[in-house]
Amino acid sequence: MDRNRTVAGLDVHKDSIYLCIMGHDEAIIFEKTYGVLTPDLRQMCNDMTARGVTEAAMESTAVYWVPVWNELCGSMELKLVNPYFIKQLPGRKSDIKDAQWIAECLLKNLIRGSFVPETIVQDMRKLNRRIMDLNEDLTYNTNKLDAALQRCGFRLSNYVSRIKGKSYQSVLSCIIDGERDPGKLIAKVHGRTINKHGRQTIMAAVTGCFSDTDIIIFRQTKAVIDLIEAQMAECQKELTALCGKHFPQQYRRLQTIPGVKERAATAIIAETGVDMKMFATAASLVGWCGLKPRNDVSNGRYKSRKVTHGNRYLREILIEIAWVASRTRNCFFSNFSYVQTTVKKKSRMKIQVAIARKILVAIWHMLSKEQDFIDIYLKRLEQQRLLEEQLKSFESKMA
Secondary structure, three states, rough: OOOOOEEEEEEEEOOOOOEEEOOOOOHHHHHEEEEOOOOHHHHHHHHHHHOOOOOOEEOOOOOOOHHHHHHOOOEEEEEEEEEEOOOOOOOOOOOHHHHHHOOOHHHOOOOOOOOOOOOOHHHHHHHHHHHHHHHHHHHHHHHHHHHHHHHHOOHHHHOOOOOOOHHHHHHHHHHHOOOHHHHHHHHHHHHHHHHOOOHHHEEEEEEEOOOOHHHHHHHHHHHHHHHHHHHHHHHHHHHHHHHHHOHHHHHHHHHOOOOOOHHHHHHHHHOOOOOOOOOOOOHHHHHHHOOOEEOOEEEEEEEEEEEOOOOOOHHHHHHHHHHHOOOOOOHHHHHHHHHHHHHHOOOHHHHHHHHHHHHHHHHHHHHHOOOOOOHHHHHHHHHHHHHHHHHHHHHHHOO
């Protein structure tokens, strides 16, 4: 143990921070409780630097650790710790003892810091997670609007593929503008839908009883949906601009993966960054994301094989990519999905998780080695084609 080492443990709460500074001989040098306002944080930083603190650790308590981290990161080495890994044994517990325990674990090198990306990636994370939150709001309000229309006898959503589709939205706009005639409303529906279900069925589906109150609700809900879509577009535009400015090569490289376009590439960079040094292996990144099946075996019996907890934002976007990649023709992921689900009769949902894990492993290698995606399936097809051409050439010469 370094005899010149002075460390600090911070127990962070919503309205208070408990500080414990500990020396190399595990002697407590300083203890104090601080507030969470910016002047309090600056005073705490000054007190820590005045006492020679070079390392500090804190638990990742909700979002309350973020301003503390931002205030201290320029003055000392910081570690953000998952509370799960430094839980004390039950017994005498207090906030001061928690701070002491964190400092003691840090002093004895028992703490492994969590991944905290650089400032620009943190800003990109804010935009990416804002888009995901807005997308949840969009789904909620879209379903509420359809439910309000269903109460009025409007059943077009039963016969179209998407509520956000052109036919549904065109008919909705006409209803909000005051149109009630089913003959005019059906003119806004795509001909393929009419041919598939029959004109009389679709005409009955767009016939409803709408009061003035219903129209007000429709108009207001649609305005909320339009506002959410505008905000999502604004966030995505800014996120794409940041990727293009700071990580242009990685942004282009990720889009060589089947199923990855602008939205997915920006989300991946926002959640993982581009520096893979924090993840020693691809398995470390997979475990951090939460796509690694847990190992829970007792007496030779598997109790659980569910995936672990991790970065749910990255996991969500990877599962979406997996669904698209499994439907992309002539690529490794679609071939893998076909073999596993059709030939081996495995669960389609589980296979999507497996594909998401394979995509994340590919991302780790691409960002670590600065290489584009290489599709093994296409490479094998090309090798097979070349062998067939060589065989035909050899046979023609022998003839």
